[in-house]
Amino acid sequence: MNSSLENLFTPGLIAAQQPQWPGGNDGAAIKSAVQELKSFPPLVFAGECDDLKAxxxxxAEGKAFWLQGGDCAETFAAATADSIRNRIKTILQMAAVLQYYSSLPVIKVGRMAGQFAKPRSNDLETRGDVTLPAYRGDAVNDLEFTESARTPDPQRLVRVYNTSASTLNLVRAFTQGGFADLRRVHEWNKGFIRDSSVGERYEEMAKEIGRALDFMKSAGIDPEAFKSVDFFSSHEALILEYEKALTRIDSLSGNPYDVSAHFLWIGERTRQLDGAHIDFASKINNPIGIKLGPKSTVEDALALINRLDPNREPGRITFITRMGASKIREALPALVDGVTKSGAKVLWVCDPMHGNTYEAPSGYKTRKFDDVMDEVKGFFEVHKSLGTHPGGIHIELTGDDVTECVGGGEQISESDLASRYESACDPRLNHSQSLELAFLVAEMLRDR
Incomplete structure (x- = not known):
């Protein structure tokens, strides 16, 4: 088994966006962390990855809808029971809204239990006269602007594993132990702001679901079927030492899986066809996502499909488009049309966050809720015009009452950003904005 894994990945390829570990990639520090990671048990199992792929x-056929949400970048400090529970509650509420209005099963996927690293535009950050390594997420270094905090530390990868394990433990307890029971749809709203119009709308929907469940119970249908939900983990496959160290050969099939998460995606900055990230993704059997921006071409998309899915396995490839509200109606049609005409079956998912970021006058990175919604609308319009399926949404969100994105029903303004801006990297939708988005997407799904 070990020899198979050691020969699995092509050596010598360029890996973009990697930390500069002390002592280099062959240094004692990173080698020690990798050996420790290799000894750990899986965080997820091959059968679960195959279930997600199905x-x-x-x-991809329009018979389910993909909902992926969570932090831009997880932090060790925020991996608390309350924070994890609030994120899960928010995703469960969004899924209930989407499923109720569309009558489609919703695939619930968290950007959690592994999303601890971020690509950066620059390797270095300068403040005044001081230049230090850029913050690359808690997997690599610390946000504090000191030399010791910003020095990459491979032992943080071990902490990523341990924090992910405890997060997944809570996720499984919440989603399998009755907390996610649809009969508790009212209780998911407890602790959240209720005096907003979206809160009132959610309560009305919850009452209707409750009446429907009571009717089903009176008709003799077993309500235990609603007790648990399947919830899948995902993150960007960025730090290759971590992902490779957590790749295992499945004992039943003999195939390699990255057991750090059910679903991995490759970002725009690391999806070079001849690079180490695409080589890595081509060798594992997990379902794979690929980010596509406004400059992506049909040739790019088809080359990625051929490299990552030569056997055209259903559920293998998800294209996550991040175009920007002003560009999606222009850039997306040719991509979808070209891939469709090739005969390849992929899931199309809209990431309306990353193409709509700007810097407010106060210096905070933010996004306008209206831009986020407009990109989703454009995504649905394009697929409707082509007769294809708008398969899902990929959202950076939190269950907390933060002020990071402007607009929405709460009318958060740019001057409000400072009051509760807590993200370590990019701005996230708060709970109310996430629920508002779900209602608006649900209407589009119903009318598709």
């Missing part, structure tokens, strides 16, 4: 295949 569901993605259904979504």
């Amino acid at each position: 569901r993605i295949a259904l979504a």
Whole structure:
């Protein structure tokens, strides 16, 4: 088994966006961390990854909808029970809204239990006369602007594993132990702001669901079927030492899987066809996502499909488009049309966050809720015009009452950003904005 894994990945390829570890990639520090990671048990299992792949295949045919949400970048400090529970509650509420209005099963995927690293535009950050390594997420270094905090530390990868394990433990307890029971749809709203119009709308929907469940119970249908939900983990496959160290050979199939998460995606900055990230993704059997921006071409998309899915396996490939509200109606049609005409079956997912970031006058990175919604609308319009399936959404969100994105029903302004801006990297939708988005997407799904 070990020899198979050691020969699995092509050596010598360029890996973009990697930390500069002390002592280099062959230094004692990173080698020690990798050996420790290799000794750990899986965080997820091959059968779960295959189950997700089958569901993605259904979504690609328009028979399910993909909902992926969570932090821009997780932090060790925020991996608390309350924070994890609030994120899960927010995703469960969004899924209930989407499923109720569309009558489609919703695939619930968290950007959690592994999303601790971020690509950066620059390797260095300068403040005044001081230049230090850029913050690359808690997997690599610390946000504090000191030399010791910003020096990459491979032992943080071990902490990523341990924090991910405890997060997944809570996720499984919440989603399998009755907390996610649809009969508790009212209780998911407890602790959240209720005096907003979106809160009132959610309560009305919850009452209707409750009446429907009571009717089903009176008709003799077993309500235990609603007790648990399947919830899948995902993150960007960025730090290759971590991902490779957590790749295992499945004992049943003999195939390699990255057992750090059910679903991995490759970002725009690391999806070079001849690079180490695409080589890595081509060798594992997990379902794979690829980010596509406004400059992506049909040739790019088809080359990625051929490299990552030569056997055209249903559910293998998800294209996550991040175009920007002003560009999606222009850039997306040719991509979708070209891939569709090639005969390849992929799931199309809209990331309306990353193409709509700007800097407010106060210096905070933010996004306008209206831009986020407009990109989703454009995504649905393009697929409707082509007769293809708008398969899902990929959202940076939190269950907390932060002020990071402007607009929405709460009318957060640029001057409000400073009051509760807590993100370590990019701005996230708060709970109310996330729920508002779900209602608006649900209407589009119903009318698709």
